[in-house]
Amino acid sequence: MAVEATRRLRPGKARGPRPRGDGGGRGGGPAAGRGRLARLRRDRFLLLLALPGIAVVLLFCYLPLLGNVIAFKDYQPFLGISGSPWVGLSNFDVIFNGDPEFVTALKNTLIVALAQVVFVFPVPIAVALLLNSLLSERIKRIVQSVLYLPHFMSWVIVVALFQSMLGNAGMLNTWLAHHGSGGFHIIGDPGLFKVLITSQVVWKDSGWGTILFLAALSRIDTSLYEAAAVDGASKTRQLWHVTLPGIRGVVVLMFILKLGDALNTGFEQILLQQAPVGTDASEVLDTYVYNHGVINGDWGVSAAVGLVKGVVSVALVLGANKVAHIFGERGVYES
Amino acid sequence: MSTAVTNRPARRRSPITRAAGRRSPAPPGRRGTTGPGTGGASLPVRGLKGLVLLVCCAVVVVPFVAVISTSLADKDQVTKAGGFVLWPDHPSLYAYRAVLSGGVVTRALLVSVGITVVGTVLALACTAALAYALSRPGTFAHKPLLLTVLFTLMFSPGIIPSYLVVKEFGLLNSYWSLIVPVMVNGFNVIVMRSFFMDLPQDILDSARIDGAGEFRVLTRIVLPLSKAVLAVVGLFYAVGFWNSFFTAMLYINDTAKWPLQLVLRTYVVNNAPLGADNIAALGTTPPPQQSLQMAILVISLVPILLVYPFLQKHFSKGVMVGAVKG
Numbered sequence: 001m002a003v004e005a006t007r008r009l010r011p012g013k014a015r016g017p018r019p020r021g022d023g024g025g026r027g028g029g030p031a032a033g034r035g036r037l038a039r040l041r042r043d044r045f046l047l048l049l050a051l052p053g054i055a056v057v058l059l060f061c062y063l064p065l066l067g068n069v070i071a072f073k074d075y076q077p078f079l080g081i082s083g084s085p086w087v088g089l090s091n092f093d094v095i096f097n098g099d100p101e102f103v104t105a106l107k108n109t110l111i112v113a114l115a116q117v118v119f120v121f122p123v124p125i126a127v128a129l130l131l132n133s134l135l136s137e138r139i140k141r142i143v144q145s146v147l148y149l150p151h152f153m154s155w156v157i158v159v160a161l162f163q164s165m166l167g168n169a170g171m172l173n174t175w176l177a178h179h180g181s182g183g184f185h186i187i188g189d190p191g192l193f194k195v196l197i198t199s200q201v202v203w204k205d206s207g208w209g210t211i212l213f214l215a216a217l218s219r220i221d222t223s224l225y226e227a228a229a230v231d232g233a234s235k236t237r238q239l240w241h242v243t244l245p246g247i248r249g250v251v252v253l254m255f256i257l258k259l260g261d262a263l264n265t266g267f268e269q270i271l272l273q274q275a276p277v278g279t280d281a282s283e284v285l286d287t288y289v290y291n292h293g294v295i296n297g298d299w300g301v302s303a304a305v306g307l308v309k310g311v312v313s314v315a316l317v318l319g320a321n322k323v324a325h326i327f328g329e330r331g332v333y334e335s
Numbered sequence: 336m337s338t339a340v341t342n343r344p345a346r347r348r349s350p351i352t353r354a355a356g357r358r359s360p361a362p363p364g365r366r367g368t369t370g371p372g373t374g375g376a377s378l379p380v381r382g383l384k385g386l387v388l389l390v391c392c393a394v395v396v397v398p399f400v401a402v403i404s405t406s407l408a409d410k411d412q413v414t415k416a417g418g419f420v421l422w423p424d425h426p427s428l429y430a431y432r433a434v435l436s437g438g439v440v441t442r443a444l445l446v447s448v449g450i451t452v453v454g455t456v457l458a459l460a461c462t463a464a465l466a467y468a469l470s471r472p473g474t475f476a477h478k479p480l481l482l483t484v485l486f487t488l489m490f491s492p493g494i495i496p497s498y499l500v501v502k503e504f505g506l507l508n509s510y511w512s513l514i515v516p517v518m519v520n521g522f523n524v525i526v527m528r529s530f531f532m533d534l535p536q537d538i539l540d541s542a543r544i545d546g547a548g549e550f551r552v553l554t555r556i557v558l559p560l561s562k563a564v565l566a567v568v569g570l571f572y573a574v575g576f577w578n579s580f581f582t583a584m585l586y587i588n589d590t591a592k593w594p595l596q597l598v599l600r601t602y603v604v605n606n607a608p609l610g611a612d613n614i615a616a617l618g619t620t621p622p623p624q625q626s627l628q629m630a631i632l633v634i635s636l637v638p639i640l641l642v643y644p645f646l647q648k649h650f651s652k653g654v655m656v657g658a659v660k661g
Contacts (some may be wrong), residue, residue: 036475043475045549046468050480053519060500060516061487067496080501127391130384139388145647146392152639154578156596161398162417162601164405173402174417203394264491268581272604286494293495294575294585301454307495314490 028087071307073297091304100303104280105288112284113262115198123202124209125251129243131210131218144214147207151292155268158204162196163187187273189283197269212250220246252324260317263309285309365533397421399636406629412579430626431634439598440631446510446596447577451638454514454576459569461519463561466527467553487521494585501586512577512586513594520575523568530564531557563649572647577638596634603628 040047071091073084073267094102127147150158165171166187173183183276186192224242232239267286283291285305293302377561401419407430408416408423434440468474469481492500497516534557542552558565580596587593601607609627621627 039475045475046471047476049464049549049553050468053461053468054480054483056461056515056519057483057487058523059504061492061521062483062499064492064496065490068493070495070499070542081503099503130387133384134388143388143392145644146395148645148647150395152578152643153636154580156578156580156599156604157632157636160599161402163604164402164629165398169418171419171421172415174419174447175580178417207391207395216417253645260489271581272600275605283607289494294498297497303495306495310490310493317489 006155036313067305068139068307068310069074070300071304073300075303077297077299087300092308094301095230095305095308101279101283102288105283105285105305108282109263109265109286111282112194112197112265115194116201116265117258119198119260120201120206125213127206128210128213129239131214132243144207144210147210149207150204151208155204155266155272158200159269159272162203188276190277193273193277193281194320195264197273200269201266209254212254213247214227216247216250217243252282252327255281256317256320257322259320260313262316263313346442353600402629402632408624408626413625415464418625425454426512430630433622434627438592440595440634442457442591443595443598444634446592447635449511450579450594451573451576452585454518454593455569455573457514458484458518458520458572458576462523462568462572463565464553465519466524467531467557469524469530470528471650484521484524488525498585498621504661508588508592509586510592514576517579517582520572522609523571527561527564527568530561534560545553564623566649567644570642573642574639595631599635603632628638 067081070084072086072088073081073091074087075081075084088220093099106333127293131140131143134143153161163170165182168183168185168188170187175183176183186196220243224246225238228238228242263285264287265284267284267290270282271287271290273289279287279291286309289302289306289309292298293306350431387630404421404423405413405419406427408420409425409427409429412420412424435444465484469477469484471477501507501512501516506515517589538560539552539556542556547555578583579594583594583597584600587597602609609624622630
């Protein structure tokens, strides 16, 4: 599976045997003909180049995986990871016995994840279709540059902007109050919290999300539209029979990535806005891990929850990819 | 506007489309818009599309305008408007002078600039070196190394374990904790690697035949040819460092070392009061709290606004290389 992934990530040029040999272009024959040691000596400089980057990846992506052992320990900071006693699976009790706070976090996570898939995922596709149907390249480019911008703003900035605009002392509400209206209190209302964060995600990332769909749209063979027009297909039918099938692959791919990402429900975003609405409405798995682990010092339990969440996330990616194969799409990688 | 729109596409359409348009049963009036698009040709539909896009853009632009205007407005106008203004009557930089003349915000700004500059340079160097090393299939340990990078795309290490690792390395409360753990991003490595592999290999080979070592090939040929991808990946890293908020909250306990995003959270999102104890030069008639807050907000977003137009033209190129070719 993974080998296939590497092969697919190579651009076309590198695929298959190259006339001058695949072995790095120093005039040597194919790599298989040389000893390992000789190759090591030949490529020592490349390996030296790779070293810092690989070291960072190993130390800060893979080494933390080992840190997950504290999910099976009663971790005490002063004892260290190796000094803390093993406790078996007792840290996982909150999950298996359904600790109310954990259940709340799980429920909120699932609701937010569902909202993201249902309400956030289609927006960039719709915007991309709309942009693609514009005939003026200039207007298209201007709109694109405007809509991409929020993606580069941090969540702190986005939350601050939303508070300034929609907060109880924000611009909209002062304007409404001046004009004798009751106001619109979406910020600070626990009942509307999920609506708020969903709309923030739409605001921040819908524009940027169009990039891949626009690229896919631009690769649709124009002769297909011409053929459809000859056959008398209306614009709507062209959309249905040419445009949408043309971007189906990318849509499926992005959907898979979205599903794999589903449990990552905007951690920074929610953490920033938890205080006014309380944890009942806003606690998700990520904030649960942070609040119980780093804040309350309940390291083992929060590591256990984080571990389960991570495993489920990977399973989601693999599962969604499998489903895509069943339906005849290519997915993220071949299996 | 309508004539402009109907006249333009003729240039872009192929002869076949034009012929098809003529033969198609659609009424003659529709001919003009038979581009590869999805919209109808009628005026109401076009108007509706324009309106929708205008609303989308306004929703993005208006908050920025309001925030910048409020930061420039004087006390009377802010009081009169009840907090926010859409356009400053007498724009002044008073709030910025107050915020930037020492104190919490100035220090945080310096910290953020430092982390962003140092971080981006180091991240680009590590990423480019790794991407170049991985761009040559058949070299020693090529596949295991590539897989090591690729697998990182599938999982994230988790908050608690990452915290423990940073703690074990003694990086807590150090600026390095904000830089080193995020210095190599797997996706960026793959983007850059694909770009390097797409360079005309003959040039690199001829340099090698002329006796250039790998370091020379990388610095004299590969990197100068890869400015587009360096710009995009550099932007991604720079934005990441500039925007880093949670890592700072997690790893930096000392408030004197806070980057701008944490200051922004404390004084704008959480509304902590800004006074003489955290802003040096407030003077006797301090600018309105609102303007101070908005000035901090603007300071934190202006660097992004400044680099954005220069790098924007590279987006599609750089992002596509890694993402779609896949």
